[in-house]
Amino acid sequence: AQSVTQLDSQVPVFEEAPVELRCNYSSSVSVYLFWYVQYPNQGLQLLLKYLSGSTLVKGINGFEAEFNKSQTSFHLRKPSVHISDTAEYFCAVIKMNRDDKIIFGKGTRLHILP
Amino acid sequence: ETGVTQSPTHLIKTRGQQVTLRCSSQSGHNTVSWYQQALGQGPQFIFQYYREEENGRGNFPPRFSGLQFPNYSSELNVNALELDDSALYLCASSPGKGLRDGNTIYFGEGSWLTVV
Numbered sequence: 001a002q003s004v005t006q007l008d009s010q011v012p013v014f015e016e017a018p019v020e021l022r023c024n025y026s027s028s029v030s031v032y033l034f035w036y037v038q039y040p041n042q043g044l045q046l047l048l049k050y051l052s053g054s055t056l057v058k059g060i061n062g063f064e065a066e067f068n069k070s071q072t073s074f075h076l077r078k079p080s081v082h083i084s085d086t087a088e089y090f091c092a093v094i095k096m097n098r099d100d101k102i103i104f105g106k107g108t109r110l111h112i113l114p
Numbered sequence: 115e116t117g118v119t120q121s122p123t124h125l126i127k128t129r130g131q132q133v134t135l136r137c138s139s140q141s142g143h144n145t146v147s148w149y150q151q152a153l154g155q156g157p158q159f160i161f162q163y164y165r166e167e168e169n170g171r172g173n174f175p176p177r178f179s180g181l182q183f184p185n186y187s188s189e190l191n192v193n194a195l196e197l198d199d200s201a202l203y204l205c206a207s208s209p210g211k212g213l214r215d216g217n218t219i220y221f222g223e224g225s226w227l228t229v230v
Binding site (some may be wrong): 094 | 116118147154157159162169170204210218222
């Protein structure tokens with residue numbers, strides 16, 4: 001079973017409209033959760049992370065995400081997108097078990113329409 | 115700017131050959147990890163090193179090997195290249211030991227490998 005599922009491979013949205021990118025995870029142990037962004041021809045950049053504490057996490061570039069333990073979700077949101085947000089977004093998880101590795105979802109490509 | 119640099123940025127190899135990819139991490143980052151990202155996919159964890167010793171490995175065969183050096187540089191070596199090895203290879207570094215301490219992981223821009 002996939003540890004991290006990003007439900008949408010592509011999301012088109014008009015500029016200045018809100019957006020939500022969905023992420024669900026599966027784990028029997030506690031997790032750390034992350035969202036990374038990958039601009040064309042670049043490496044990954046951390047947007048935000050959830051380690052513990054408040055379930056609403058604010059990141060860079062106006063993004064935020066909410067950890068929902070009961071629904072095992074960590075959806076990424078932005079109230080108003082800009083053309084510069086065009087990129088691939090990856091949700092990732094680190095499980096608090098013996099494995100010390102980060103597991104990525106397959107990514108969601110965000111298309112900003114003018 | 116993440117402080118992680120990788121070389122070469124692009125290269126083409128023939129099936130059966132061997133390749134070495136290099137990474138230079140931030141000073142003080144004792145953990146380095148390598149990932150394979152095929153087109154249209156998320157990064158897949160290959161392995162991780164802490165202070166020159168491998169301390170984690172993903173589902174990759176032994177022909178994928180690595181080294182970490184005291185000067186915060188590291189290498190990924192792939193022997194007997196196969197067509198499916200064509201991908202973007204990402205190096206990442208972080209302070210501390212391992213990833214479960216929650217420290218931020220910093221990625222390089224990657225090396226594009228094409229196997230023909």
